[in-house]
Amino acid sequence: SSFYNIFINRTFSSTPGNRVVDYPKHGQLLIDETDLLDFKQSLPTLSTHIQLLKEKYFNKTNLYCQYPKLNIDSKDIWNHLRPVKQKQPACRKIQNWVYTDNGTFRLSQQAIQNHGPINCSYRAILRGKNDFSVLDGPLLSSVVDKTPLVSDFFHVHCRGRDGSVYSNIHSSIKFDADLHMRHILNPMVKSHLGYNVLMFGFDSVSRMTFMRLLPKTYSFLVFQLGAVVMKGRYSTWASSQIYAT
Structure with a gap:
């Protein structure tokens, strides 16, 4: 090992x-x-x-x-x-619309410039009863830039004014007052x-x-x-x- x-x-x-x-x-x-x-x-x-x-x-x-x-x-x-000698996968070189910063939800300014105002919904991914299960948290609608995160992992779905859609899973470290x-x-x-x-x-x-x-x-x-x-x-x-x- x-x-x-x-x-x-x-x-x-x-x-x-x-x-x-x-x-x-x-x-x-x-x-x-x-x-x-x-x-x-x-x-x-x-x-x-x-x-x-x-x-x-x-x-x-x-x-x-x-x-x-x-x-x-x-x-x-x-x-x-x-x-393994297979060719590298052809990944789409598209910048993420969403990123995290110091426990907060952030929207990329480049994405806003490209797609207009962006509306996002957010669903927390939570630990289940053990290491092999997860739970989906409640859906949070109209999540805006600099919103504090409620979980370390989350699934986000966004739509721009031009009709473009962004969906992804992100990770960070939420602020824990305790x-x-x-x-x-x-x-x-x-x-x-x-x-x-x-x-x-x-x-x-x-x-x-x-x-x-x-x-x-x-x-x-x-x-x-x-x-x-x-x-x-x-x-x-x-x-x-x-x-x-």
Whole structure:
């Protein structure tokens, strides 16, 4: 299995063009330089919030398990891999009419210019009794720009004055007054870093296979979000086959 940790603040905004992560102001994200060397792809420009850790930073004499030197271009491995070579899907390059910003519903000014005044309805998507069920909230009509969100996920349907229709599912983080009050009543001690941790695990996919077959995803996780690659972890599957990370 492959595991990646991302340390971020809870607040972020999702604009029509991209997603902006609000990094902590008191420090930078640290990533292992060998994650770049192993990748061997065209390296993007690193975020200004990312600082590279040189190999000498790690005291390998205290490691119980020494990391093997693996070659991502090994012919012995590639002979057994069958990467998907289908053409990329032809996606419509239409900007979203709706985006979210700091827990609020936003309408794109570009969409308003293109389609005239826009009328939207909004239906919250709520968690059901367990992780495998969801519930639809009541329909909210005539939702306007900067309306506070009532759920983290929602289905929106909009119609412009020119008759064009937009329908999509969006995600964000709604404002929760109870959480803010809990933070006020129980403030974080000054010695804490104030990070939230997002952990991504990919079952039955080794770290090197992930880099070989999903290079764009790996590049985004490590070089843009500053993900920490969990190396040296082994997990045993039901068939007792071991996947190294």
